[in-house]
Amino acid sequence: MDQALAVNRVREGLMDDWSILENVFKLLQKDDTFCVDPQKWNKQKIVSFLQPDDLKELINLKIRETETSTLAEIEQLCQSVIQYSVKTSHGRFHNQLFGQVDPFGLAGALITEAMNGSSYTYEVAPVFSLIETELIATVCRLAGYDHGDGIFGPGGSMSNMYGIVMARYKYAPEVKTTGMFGMRPLVLFTSDESHYSFVKASHWLGIGSDNCVAVRTNERGQMLLDDLEAKIIESKARGAQPFFVNCTAGTTVLGAFDDINGAADLAERYGLWLHVDACLGGAALLSHKHRSLIAGLQRANSFAWNPHKTVGVPLQCSLFLTRESGNLLERCNSAEAHYLFHQDKFYDVSYDTGNKSVQCGRKIDAFKFWLMLKARGYGQYGHLVDHAIDMGRLLEDKLRERPDRFRLVLQKHEYSNVCFWYIPKDMRVPANEETTDWWTRLYTVAPKIKEQMAYSGTLMVGYSPLKAQNLGNFFRMVFTCFPVLQIHELDFILDEIERLGEKIVA
Secondary structure, eight states: OOOOHHHHHHHHHHHHHTTHHHHHHHEEETTHHHHHOOOGGGOSOOOOOOOOHHHHHHHHOOOOOOOOHHHHHHHHHHHHHHHOOOTTTTTTTSSSSOOOOOHHHHHHHHHHHHOOTTTOOOTTTTTHHHHHHHHHHHHHHHOOOOTEEEEEEHHHHHHHHHHHHHHHHHHHHHHHOSSSSSOOEEEEEEETTTTHHHHHHHTTTTTTTGGEEEEEEETEEEEEEHHHHHHHHHHHHHHHHEEEEEEEOOOOOOOOOOHHHHHHHHHHTTTTTEEEETTTTGGGGGGGGGGGGGGTTTSEEEEEEOTTTOOOSSSSSSSEEEEEOHHEEEEEHHHOOOTOSSSSOSOOGOOOOOOOOSSSSOOOHHHHHHHHHHHHHHHHHHHHHHHHHHHHHHHHHHHHTTTEEEEESSSOOOSSEEEEEEOGGGOOOOOOGOOHHHHHHHTTHHHHHHHHHHHHHHHHEEEEEGGGGGEEEEEEEESSSSSSOOTTTHHHHHHHHHHHHOOOOO
16 A cells, blocks of 8 residues: 555544544443442452463464554553453452542543643643642642642652762752762661662662662661661761662551651761652552551651652643742753743743753643542541541451461551461461471461452452561552542452462462
8 A cells, every 4th residue: 555545534534433442442441341339349350361472372462564443443452451451440459559549530521632742842731841840839828838849750769869960969969060070879777668769770870779778677667777877887987978868758568757857967976868758658648547658748858749640630640749849950960951931931930841851852740630639629538538548557457367377577557558478278387386497387388369359350469578587478558548448348358368378289
């Protein structure tokens, strides 16, 4: 087919092609797409799990130069993708730090995708630029940042990296132009239970992963400040330059919160930038009962928060906020791309956010969250956050009621994470018979039950080891604002783990 014929064919069929949207929207309205009705959870699978080779047999994944598909065939492909995807909005999906989406957030996501805008200039995204500015200002006020600044980024790892880059720029602005040649090695500090993004950022930014120093934690997963200070002093003694400390507000596994005020004291004493990775626990900003978890946040130079965790904003929605004024964020990241960020435009260019970002094209993530807050008010989400944390404490109580079958990793967790082991029937022995071999066997139980979960499609709960405390695999149950669970669901979770556990051999 020659070019003219091919182009004409697309042009002439384009209006018909747009009808696919109506058909796809009907697919999205089916009950089995989102699985949000609690009355139907018993009959709906979270996932119809197949091994990769089997799934490739069912769905034609091949892409060829000249092969085309009819609208009916495309609709069938979309149906198959939905059928074999994980229904993360199913009320029994508890596998990640996110879960069911808020319907207002999803509505926002549909609009932003349809508008196909990009968050770098007011010119191309006028309403969305104002919304992002307002939302950042609101979260800064909640954090206690009187003159804060910020940007939406592509996930928590990148938001944490923003903090490291800003800290380095403030300490040594010449790095932006001349690089790190001839400098003393820069060193950053974070707990041994913090997110891996700090090690990865150290690699990406040329700091070196060996200069990402792991600070020991206590049995609750909180960073030990005396070890932090000792390692700051040690790094200075060996000729390195400490410049950055990360506190974690809600660790990935235990949901632990570091002492931000204590870390701020050390950061001020040694002249270090204090960042808070609140990607998980930042929702405590909205809490009515648990805001003390992030006490001291206003003293941090910067923090990261993922509202797509806990709160229910559709993926992805990640904030980086800083209390630093003087356009430090823009000066740090601007490349002075005058062909795009003209200073002689016909409107107020202060609403052009592109110079603050490491990206050029940037998805409009603020609108989803903004629409949710407009619909409910952030106080309502505070109650939902408190409910999620309360459900965690209730699950702990229910686990204690089955001491022969379940064992808590912590007697009381700080956030909405609950970590525990399931003990199969043939492993229920007196405490004095819980040998090293017994524990080694126990660490194999959660992965085996997880496999049963995948094939049954009735429940999804993640598992994890905790290397820092020399603990093997256990279940990590995480409660989120959505679904808004009732207490009887806690019994289902434990009953189902027991039912599936009876099918395994430890």
